[in-house]
Amino acid sequence: MQNSAIIKTENLSKTYPLGLTALKALDTVNLSVATGEFLGFIGPSGSGKTTLLNIIGCLDAPTSGSAKVLGQPVESLSHKEAARLRMNRIGFIFQTFNLLPVYTVFENVEFPLLLLGMDAERRRGHVMDALQWVGLADRADSKPAQLSGGECQRVAIARAIVKKPELVLADEPTANLDAKNSHHIMQTMVQLNKELKTTFVFATHDEKVMAYLNRKIVLADGRIVKDEAGGQKSNVRDQKP
């Protein structure tokens, strides 16, 4: 058995060819994330946050070094193995919510379960549970076009967590939301993190998000320049009254 590290990278580097030279998007990143953490990559634009998140999500392969995610070596996974790992154990949330416009809220959330081959009755239960969490159970039959931006992002969260993944990766989940909605969805995710012990990894430069993180990893030019623990805002708030 492995220890409780859900993500572990060793000298992880990613370079993109750029004309005659090469661009180092990630430069010898060493990182270990424990199960149940609620952490974020922060740093200026172009610092490598998305690149790192994509490698952790098995959507991209490292140029050198290694990354173990959920016990699997990312660099040696085939397309199919990577897809299976994502399908079973990783949820994604994107900056643009990426709901499929032709499907209802219910069907959007249902999609990952269809891939898992779950039967209709259990799908229904899981989807309604997930919608309950994000407070949208009554909008199950709406189309994405009928929802506000904040509601769409909550549907996307429901879609990411409906299969109860061990790891949720969220790239700038609040970039298209106003302050109120940002806080709302962050609180939802904090709650999920506590109740389901789901590990959350964010990539963000949003101060509002940072306030909720209990660990901040600061990237600059593809390197980790700071790795600090921080109190979760909700915890702080919990203690105040």
Place this chain on the structure above:
Amino acid sequence: MIRFLLKGLLRDRSRSSFPVLIVSAGVMLTVFLHAWLNGTILNVTQSTAQFKTGYVNVMTKAYAARADQIPNDLALLGVDTLLASLKQQFPDLLWAPRIMFGGLLDIPDEKGETKEQTPVSGLGVDLFSPNSPEWTILNIRSALVRGHLPEKQGELLIADELAQRLNIQPGQKATLISSTMYGSMALENFTIAGMLRFGVGPMDRSAVIADLSDIRQALDMQNGAGEILGFFRDNLYHEERANAITAEFNAEYPSNDPENGAGKFSPIMETLRTQSGLSEVLDIMAVYMRIIIGVFVFAMSVVLWNAGLTGSLRRYGEFGLRLAVGENKGHVYRSLIVESLAVGVAGSCIGTAIGLAFSYYLQVHGIDISGAMPKENAMMIPDVVRAQIEPATFVIGFLPGILATFFGSAIAGIGMYKRQTAQLFKELET
């Protein structure tokens, strides 16, 4: 999963309605053209057989060598025996001896002087022997537009168009001027019994039809016939059977050297296809058909490929998401193909239905193409050409319909497939 995808397909009009429309249109044209060309080939084949060559025919070798000149001096003799043996050997065909001839028809006035004279192309056919197949083959009864059918020797049927031009009425006398089998002048008096309209250009312009025995007598061809035509009873050309019959018959009359005279007058059988230039026409039509269908497949593929490309571009977000959620690339690609096949099948069904409806209308009503035909055209092309639906008409449209959607989406999908997963994923961000 498939249900989920099809649900999406149905709800996304730009992915379903538009391609289905294109496929239906192409399939409809293919089906219609197929039925139309098919009908044209059938109509031309039947008219050619009916009035000219039969599905197979027997001539002397010498006659066959110059058949286009109708050389009656080289005609078959002793026809009764030959006819009887043909009937016995190949009872699945109807056998009809005929004499084709050219001549002048002379219409006298009351004093017996020539009033009108006109060239005619004559046909001597068996009208009076019991069970003569000619009534069915030539369909004389329904071709009659004025007067009455011949009831006794010496009566002549004449093309109505010709009769009107010469102002001839039923019951009037006419003299046929031609040359006998031995080259001397032939004169024979006839009574005009009735006027015919076959709806086939060359026949309607200049045909006269008389009983075979009258013509034999006029042209001094005792027990002779230019040709003995064989007809399949279903009035369809069965090429393999025709070739088999021809081979069997010709094997009994091995070819001698006609130039030396030996065997010059021995009979030879030929098929519809080997005569009358029809084989080239049929071949060309078949080639046209393939070219047209090929062009349709190509054009539709290009349009659908483009529609597929813009569609997939629009859907990169969806693909990226599906990959992120854990669907693998092959599965996404296959689902694209399945979608396109659904579109192809739906479009093909709709197109085939509409195409068949059009074709059926034209099978019943036909189109009058006589105006488009050159006046001196000698080919037996009917004035009214009809479409002809056959079993193949029901399936032919599925070929371009499904191929085009398949190629269209397969090519469009490769663009998606070739992209790196991370790249697709990035496009989510834009």
